[in-house]
Amino acid sequence: MIEYRRRRPPLYRLARYLRWCAVLALFIVLVFLASTIFSAVKLGTGLNPTTGPNGGYAFHYSPALGYTVSFGVNLTNDGYYPLVLDLSAVAYTPLGTVIPYTSTGAVTFSPGNTTTEFGLTVRIPQSTLMANAGQMLVRNTPIAGNVWFNGTYAWIYQFGFSVSANGTWGAPFENLTIVPGTPTAAAGQTTVPVSIRFTNNAFFADVGNLTLQVVNGGTDCGGPSTLAVDVPSQQSFTGLLNLTGPSTCMVPGATVTATYTVGPLTVPLPSTRIG
Amino acid sequence: MSGTPSPAGSAFPSPTSAGPGGPAGSQGSAGPAQGPGAPVRFPEVWSRRHDLPGLPWNIAKGIAKGIVLIFFAVLLPIEILYVYFGASDLMIHHGITVELLTYGGGALAVTSAGFTAFQTTAAYGFFRMANRVAKLVYQYILATAAIFTFGPYLFSYAGATASLGIRIDVADIFYLLMIPTTIAVLAAFVTLYEDLRHPGERLPWDFPISRRKRRRREQEMAAYLGVPPPP
Numbered sequence: 001m002i003e004y005r006r007r008r009p010p011l012y013r014l015a016r017y018l019r020w021c022a023v024l025a026l027f028i029v030l031v032f033l034a035s036t037i038f039s040a041v042k043l044g045t046g047l048n049p050t051t052g053p054n055g056g057y058a059f060h061y062s063p064a065l066g067y068t069v070s071f072g073v074n075l076t077n078d079g080y081y082p083l084v085l086d087l088s089a090v091a092y093t094p095l096g097t098v099i100p101y102t103s104t105g106a107v108t109f110s111p112g113n114t115t116t117e118f119g120l121t122v123r124i125p126q127s128t129l130m131a132n133a134g135q136m137l138v139r140n141t142p143i144a145g146n147v148w149f150n151g152t153y154a155w156i157y158q159f160g161f162s163v164s165a166n167g168t169w170g171a172p173f174e175n176l177t178i179v180p181g182t183p184t185a186a187a188g189q190t191t192v193p194v195s196i197r198f199t200n201n202a203f204f205a206d207v208g209n210l211t212l213q214v215v216n217g218g219t220d221c222g223g224p225s226t227l228a229v230d231v232p233s234q235q236s237f238t239g240l241l242n243l244t245g246p247s248t249c250m251v252p253g254a255t256v257t258a259t260y261t262v263g264p265l266t267v268p269l270p271s272t273r274i275g
Numbered sequence: 276m277s278g279t280p281s282p283a284g285s286a287f288p289s290p291t292s293a294g295p296g297g298p299a300g301s302q303g304s305a306g307p308a309q310g311p312g313a314p315v316r317f318p319e320v321w322s323r324r325h326d327l328p329g330l331p332w333n334i335a336k337g338i339a340k341g342i343v344l345i346f347f348a349v350l351l352p353i354e355i356l357y358v359y360f361g362a363s364d365l366m367i368h369h370g371i372t373v374e375l376l377t378y379g380g381g382a383l384a385v386t387s388a389g390f391t392a393f394q395t396t397a398a399y400g401f402f403r404m405a406n407r408v409a410k411l412v413y414q415y416i417l418a419t420a421a422i423f424t425f426g427p428y429l430f431s432y433a434g435a436t437a438s439l440g441i442r443i444d445v446a447d448i449f450y451l452l453m454i455p456t457t458i459a460v461l462a463a464f465v466t467l468y469e470d471l472r473h474p475g476e477r478l479p480w481d482f483p484i485s486r487r488k489r490r491r492r493e494q495e496m497a498a499y500l501g502v503p504p505p506p
Contacts, residue, residue, distance in 0.1 A: 011473065012469060015465040015469060016462075018459070022456070022459040025454050026455035029455060156445075157443070157445065159444070161439065163437055163439050164427075
């Protein structure tokens with residue numbers, strides 16, 4: 001009788017085992033890819049960004065750190081694989097960099113329905129404010145910014161968004177004109193009427209205090225005068241403020257300095273000479 | 276007595292058989308022993324442990340497989356990437372060129388059709404090896420090119436202009452798929468080595484005789500020997 005069943009040759013067995021291993025590996029890879037897609041759909045529908053305290057953003061000022069704007073959301077990863085996000089931003093004008101390159105770094109959202117805060121703190125240094133913000137308050141300025149949003153999901157999917165924006169910064173005190181009038185003297189005191197005109201080209205209302213001060217040779221001529229302003233966006237403002245000080249100080253050649261104060265922030269504005 | 280011709284579609288040497296004549300319709304030449312005391316020789320076909328399909332049939336299967344693969348590996352990707360998405364406003368950019376899809380997918384289709392068409396010959400190992408290596412190289416090139424960028428999309432808001440760009444990198448998918456392909460390359464290498472070192476060794480297991488044909492052969496043998504057929 002013919003013997004049909006024999007033991008397979010070693011090379012044939014080896015090739016067969018390797019083929020089975022390849023099929024098994026392919027099966028595992030395909031199952032993994034399918035599970036990542038399923039998990040991504042689950043994550044997309046259950047991400048549920050919720051804002052943190054202060055409605056998701058907060059402002060803070062300190063002389064040491066400058067002006068900081070923080071915002072963030074809480075994200076819940078209810079998928080099966082980790083999600084890593086990284087957000088960074090930069091903004092600059094012809095006057096210089098307004099927002100230095102700032103990044104959240106790689107924030108990992110672990111799977112398992114855990115909630116992690118994802119936020120970015122943008123800091124405008126004090127030096128930047130003093131150097132450029134004065135000009136940005138009175139001159140419409142071209143501004144450019146970049147925002148990058150990068151992410152990795154399930155270790156293998158990498159994605160990124162980049163937004164480049166070019167626009168014009170609308171100055172809140174565009175074309176600020178401070179015109180000293182004719183001084184009038186009485187009882188050793190001199191009063192200088194100062195007319196103030198500007199247009200609020202910012203997208204927000206000017207709500208703050210405009211403070212004028214006469215300075216002669218580095219000496220303040222009396223106390224400053226403050227004018228509260230509340231000018232809606234795209235509206236012009238015309239006002240008059242009387243500055244009074246010693247007649248010996250408020251002479252032609254003295255300088256009218258202006259500062260704008262909003263909240264904790266005080267920014268110098270361009271000065272004007274009397275006479 | 277000289278050996279019989281090789282099995283249909285096989286380039287491997289066939290087992291030598293002896294004996295004149297044989298059952299009608301059977302392949303090979305065999306028959307009852309000639310003269311008293313002569314050794315009993317069975318028809319050669321009874322000694323085979325494999326049942327090879329014909330070469331024309333295999334070639335037809337290979338061509339059909341090649342056509343299907345050309346459609347799925349060449350035409351469909353080109354249609355999707357360059358006709359469908361190319362005509363849309365999505366502004367998709369990637370490194371997967373028409374030439375890459377054509378040559379890469381074409382190489383896969385040709386080599387895959389080849390090892391199907393010549394699976395009963397010594398060329399099987401070469402085609403199998405070529406197919407797996409081509410697949411590995413193709414996946415690697417796809418991995419380096421599989422970065423899709425969308426945009427830039429321009430839009431304006433509050434007087435400012437902005438552009439949005441989106442990037443999706445799926446290279447790691449192809450790197451993952453290279454793992455099973457690498458193992459398959461090893462398997463193909465072993466098969467190629469086996470075909471070179473022991474020609475025809477794999478045929479009885481790659482093309483085993485069906486249970487029905489085996490039963491019929493046993494009945495023929497029983498009738499030939501004049502013994503009752505096995506139960």
